[in-house]
Amino acid sequence: MSDDRTPLTVRLPEGKRCALAITYDTDMAGGYAPDGICHGRTMPAIKQHMLRLCDTAQGYGVRLQFFQIGNGLEATEDVGYLQEVLARGHDLDQHTWSHLHLLTDDLEALDYELRHTNELLAGRLGHVSTVLRGPGGYPNGLRGRAANQQVIFDNGFRSVSCEYNFRASFDDYMATVTGPAENQPYAYDSGLIEIPIMSITDRNFFDAIMCEDAEVYREWRVARGHDPVPEGWRKAPWTREDALDRWIEYNLAVAEEVYAQGLLWVICWHPHSHYIHDPENRMLPALLEWAAARPDVFAGTLRDAVEWIERP
Numbered sequence: 001m002s003d004d005r006t007p008l009t010v011r012l013p014e015g016k017r018c019a020l021a022i023t024y025d026t027d028m029a030g031g032y033a034p035d036g037i038c039h040g041r042t043m044p045a046i047k048q049h050m051l052r053l054c055d056t057a058q059g060y061g062v063r064l065q066f067f068q069i070g071n072g073l074e075a076t077e078d079v080g081y082l083q084e085v086l087a088r089g090h091d092l093d094q095h096t097w098s099h100l101h102l103l104t105d106d107l108e109a110l111d112y113e114l115r116h117t118n119e120l121l122a123g124r125l126g127h128v129s130t131v132l133r134g135p136g137g138y139p140n141g142l143r144g145r146a147a148n149q150q151v152i153f154d155n156g157f158r159s160v161s162c163e164y165n166f167r168a169s170f171d172d173y174m175a176t177v178t179g180p181a182e183n184q185p186y187a188y189d190s191g192l193i194e195i196p197i198m199s200i201t202d203r204n205f206f207d208a209i210m211c212e213d214a215e216v217y218r219e220w221r222v223a224r225g226h227d228p229v230p231e232g233w234r235k236a237p238w239t240r241e242d243a244l245d246r247w248i249e250y251n252l253a254v255a256e257e258v259y260a261q262g263l264l265w266v267i268c269w270h271p272h273s274h275y276i277h278d279p280e281n282r283m284l285p286a287l288l289e290w291a292a293a294r295p296d297v298f299a300g301t302l303r304d305a306v307e308w309i310e311r312p
């Protein structure tokens, strides 16, 4: 118990040997922002892309999980696209108000952000968040941070998804396809449940591992980040030519691995990253096609996965 990590059992639904929890953090990522600041004031092109992802998922009878930052829910912001996401049966949970790291030493700020975002979700969407996605991702999750765990508990959360271990490079990223086996859910000593991100994120993959020209990326970010991409955009100019093909290959390899091992796989992607790096929307259909071909694979949300975790 002293390492603040008690492994938990995931009981998948009857007849399923593996499960995909497909989650998207909806923020306007700071890594694409001229000022480097991440926010939730989603531009229309990303709203449309989110609804396109919902269309794709619904074509396979699958519901998606979104995590939304609270500052995009303030009274001045349009939330019609989020009402639609909820009305169409997808899951929506919170991601703090300002993209505040959950490991912050400022516990008052953490408490305020979680509480205020819960109030905004209730007030603007009539919605209650039950699981929290931690901004940024931390290799040790919230281990050893009992006070932070308590603030999260006090704001009504019993589950959090914030551990992230995959700072891979181009030379070794395929070696991480076995990652889900070592990154399964566990309980902190406080009783809070951690459901780690189990594979490389799209941000990490495209903008770091597949980035061939950091200067081109930086120039684009400063000049045009957070703008819609121009007409005819095929791929980002800073990535390798075959980055998207490799991304699809990587994720299907992880899928095969979780299928072979009979595991839960928690995926963390971003509509913004896919809008930039997968403008024709190839990744999600490829994964859902793979899942649909296997009746013993479940594809759904992180809330679904929370239900299958046996509590200590």
Ligand SMILES: [Zn+2]
Pocket: 025, 026, 027, 095, 099, 135, 136
């Ligand atoms: Zn985020």
